[in-house]
Amino acid sequence: REHLITGAPIFYGMTGVGTGATGSEQQVTYSRLICTPVPPGECKSKNFQADDQSLYAGEDWGYLRTTAEELRQTVLQQKDEIITDQRTIQELTGKLSECESGKKRSGKKVERDRLEMQDDARASASVLTSLVMEDFPLLENPRELNNLRVDDLEGELKRKMKLLEEERKALRKETEKHQQHIDHGLDTVHQRIHSLEQGLSENRFPEGYRLSFPVRSSSMYAMVKRAIPTLHAFTICMWIRPAQSILGTGVSYAVPEQTHELVLQQLVHGPTELIINNEVVQFHLNLTVGMWQHVCISWSRRGGIWHAYLGARLKGEGRELATRHSIRPGGTLVLGQEQSSMGGLRFEASRALVGELSQFNMWDRPLTHTELSALAHCSTSILGNVVPWTSREVEVFGGVTKQPAERCIHHASVRQ
Numbered sequence: 301r302e303h304l305i306t307g308a309p310i311f312y313g314m315t316g317v318g319t320g321a322t323g324s325e326q327q328v329t330y331s332r333l334i335c336t337p338v339p340p341g342e343c344k345s346k347n348f349q350a351d352d353q354s355l356y357a358g359e360d361w362g363y364l365r366t367t368a369e370e371l372r373q374t375v376l377q378q379k380d381e382i383i384t385d386q387r388t389i390q391e392l393t394g395k396l397s398e399c400e401s402g403k404k405r406s407g408k409k410v411e412r413d414r415l416e417m418q419d420d421a422r423a424s425a426s427v428l429t430s431l432v433m434e435d436f437p438l439l440e441n442p443r444e445l446n447n448l449r450v451d452d453l454e455g456e457l458k459r460k461m462k463l464l465e466e467e468r469k470a471l472r473k474e475t476e477k478h479q480q481h482i483d484h485g486l487d488t489v490h491q492r493i494h495s496l497e498q499g500l501s502e503n504r505f506p507e508g509y510r511l512s513f514p515v516r517s518s519s520m521y522a523m524v525k526r527a528i529p530t531l532h533a534f535t536i537c538m539w540i541r542p543a544q545s546i547l548g549t550g551v552s553y554a555v556p557e558q559t560h561e562l563v564l565q566q567l568v569h570g571p572t573e574l575i576i577n578n579e580v581v582q583f584h585l586n587l588t589v590g591m592w593q594h595v596c597i598s599w600s601r602r603g604g605i606w607h608a609y610l611g612a613r614l615k616g617e618g619r620e621l622a623t624r625h626s627i628r629p630g631g632t633l634v635l636g637q638e639q640s641s642m643g644g645l646r647f648e649a650s651r652a653l654v655g656e657l658s659q660f661n662m663w664d665r666p667l668t669h670t671e672l673s674a675l676a677h678c679s680t681s682i683l684g685n686v687v688p689w690t691s692r693e694v695e696v697f698g699g700v701t702k703q704p705a706e707r708c709i710h711h712a713s714v715r716q
Contacts, residue, residue: 320641411630497600509691510539510658510705517546518649519698524660526632526687528553531627533600534686535667537675538565541592543655546573547585550653551597551660554639555631562627564597565651567637574599574606583608583616592658594676598666601625612669612676633687635660636700658705660686660694 423686460612492577513520547566555561563575564704584606587593596609604623608616632643635655640646661684674680683689697704 302543343627358684363408378395391514398669416508433550434473449705476553508658508689509702510541510704511635511694511696512656512701512703513543513653514699514701516544516649516652516654518637518652520652520700521647521698522635522636522657522694522696522700524635524687526633528627528629528631528633528686529664530629531664531686532600533665534562534595534627535598535663535665537596537667537672538596538660539592539594539658540587540657542587542589545587545589546654547587548653549636549638549651551629552634552637552639553627554634554642555628556642559641560638561631563638567651572608572616574621575609576606576627577625579622581606581616581618581621585610585615592656596667596672600666609672612673635694659689660687661689 324354363414366663371539511522538550540547540550546568549563551562551564552560553562558577560578563573565575566572566576566585566587572585574583575580576599585595587595589611594609594611597606598609598614599606599621601622601624604621604625605619606617606621632639637647638651640648646673661682662684670680671680675682687693690704694702
């Protein structure tokens with residue numbers, strides 16, 4: 301401890317030396333131990349006398365005690381620091397051992413953790429770096445790594461876009477499926493409502509009904525909602541109660557190719573006309589105003605043969621009317637007005653029906669005389685297989701009304 305305080309050599313002196321013999325051992329007792337610093341170069345060991353008390357007579361004992369205590373505290377503090385450093389070294393050594401063992405178990409995991417730590421400082425490159433390090437080994441060349449990152453990012457984006465497109469298609473299919481289910485439900489509801497309306501309409505006219513055309517007008521008409529198929533022959537029957545001596549138009553069927561595909565009408569000061577595919581034949585019905593009368597018209601494309609009946613009595617017949625022509629489908633069938641265009645709502649008042657009409661039926665064949673007589677005498681209630689007379693098949697417009705009609709009231713009127 302020569303240099304702890306002054307950096308100079310320290311000599312030790314001893315006073316009060318005593319000896320005693322205890323067998324072969326010799327006991328030495330020190331009465332006082334004093335340390336005195338000596339400047340370098342002034343050490344003269346030949347003049348040193350341990351028993352000279354005058355060398356230490358002026359020493360300050362308080363200063364020496366303080367210095368000794370400071371030295372002791374310094375040594376203790378250094379000891380604590382050494383212990384702390386040893387603990388730190390042990391902890392670091394343990395962590396290093398763990399890192400080395402973890403690296404041996406999973407090298408990729410350690411590298412991925414290191415990249416994730418770098419992501420905290422550079423967030424913009426985090427996704428790209430993690431994707432590269434997960435799917436590819438670490439490249440030593442930075443330029444090659446950058447190129448790999450760009451290529452991998454492009455591939456990853458394409459993969460994500462493909463997944464999103466597949467999800468969108470699946471979602472669209474699911475949406476279409478739900479929409480079809482909803483549409484099916486709505487169609488079911490509409491059909492149910494339509495059935496209820498039909499039931500109410502039928503219940504409203506349990507004994508049949510008649511249409512009333514009170515005045516000659518260009519806005520009054522009735523439309524048959526039943527679709528007309530292709531017809532090679534037909535029979536039309538109806539009960540008519542004219543309010544004037546001029547019948548007007550009883551029925552008009554128009555198709556896109558021909559507005560006069562089928563028409564039955566009587567104009568002012570003229571005979572009754574039957575028009576098929578714009579070909580016209582004439583005959584006289586001689587209807588009685590204010591009375592119910594049963595009218596039937598039949599036609600066949602074979603030879604163009606046609607017949608007209610009033611009360612099952614033949615009123616007109618002929619041949620060569622629209623021979624080999626067939627009534628075309630997809631048209632509109634109107635009662636009480638002549639169509640100038642298919643489904644057109646602009647009619648001529650001079651050609652309108654004035655009076656009442658009921659029991660309009662249409663078949664796809666010529667009826668026999670027996671069937672015609674049964675209909676005219678109200679002994680049968682057969683309905684047309686093309687157009688049956690039911691309230692749900694006819695819709696009225698422009699002030700035309702549906703009114704109840706008792707069964708066979710027309711036959712009673714004829715007899716009267």
